[in-house]
Amino acid sequence: MRCRSGAPQQALRDLERAFKNFLTIPERGFPVFKKKGRKDSFYLEGSIKIFQGNYIQLPRIGVVKTYEILPSVPVKNVTISKKADSWYISFKYNFEQDTTEKVGETIGVDIGINTLATCSDGSKFANVKAYKQAKKQLVRHQRAVSKKVIGFLRNATQTKNRRKAVKKLAKVHKKVVNIRADALHKLTTWLAKNHSTIVIEDLNVSGMLKNHKLASAIVDCGFYEFKRQLTYKCEWYGSELVIADRFYPSSQICSNCGHQQKMPLHERTYNCANCGFSYGMLPYGMLRKRKQADRDFNAAVNLENYVNK
Secondary structure: OOOOOHHHHHHHHHHHHHHHHHHHHHHHHHOOOOOOOOOEEEEEEEEEEOOOOOOOEOOOOOOEEEOOOOOOOOOEEEEEEEEOOOEEEOOOOOOOOOOOOEEEEEEEEEEEEOEEEEEOOOOOOEEOHHHOHHHHHHHHHHHHHHOOOOOOOOOHHHHHHHHHHHHHHHHHHHHHHHHHHHHHHHHHHHHHHHHEEEEEEOOOOOHOOOOOOOOOHHHHOHHHHHHHHHHHHHHHHEEEEEEOOOOOOOOOEEEOOEOOOOOOOOOEEEEEOOOOOOOOEEEHHHOOOOEEEEHHHHHHHHHHHHHOO
């Protein structure tokens, strides 16, 4: 009997890709079986149709109602995945490029821990610190999971209780991920929609994570996800993404006179030893009438000037 869902064929494609990665990229390791309960997902292809906004016809499953309105586009295949207690459906379709007029031309963006993003036009975006806010709740649920019995060592009741505890823990993790993703999506969409050129730093995230005092805070920011989202959204909205050289000292250069000096992490204010950082012109005509500047804002202005070098 011919299976039209496509799930077995996709499993073979995944296996082929896993062996190719193993043979070409030794760090990937030998392929292992997919374990139930971890990244549960399956693939479907065939006669898939979207109708009435939030209804989708799936092979083998039938009509499924979604919470969000789906685009009225032809769909060839979908991937259905489970996160915590919810099921999600994803598919690809052609997105028409947005050609709306940009409000600003070039903007430099310095991302950090205390403030997620500081822009050269003076805009600041706060870091939601989703993991830090939910840390106590995560510890409590993780402790509850560790106290439950694994498998049928005693009786079915305790095994069921462990599944309940794991589900509660997964829901908290999903909430943390959603809060972080929401903040990043709002920031990257605003940048790509309203600016023709966006300049960011090429951060060595893996190297930064070696600092164990800041590793948790760095992961909580989602630096890699910020760059990933901004890359494809710039293609969507017709913007240009410029990534400054990894060794460009944006935090050490005075944006007023170009003097370079050392800036340890604990110094949050840039004081130029050469010009005193006084009376200059900010982008878009705003006056800088102070002798001190926040180091993140100074770095953002230097990133904006990077494309004009």
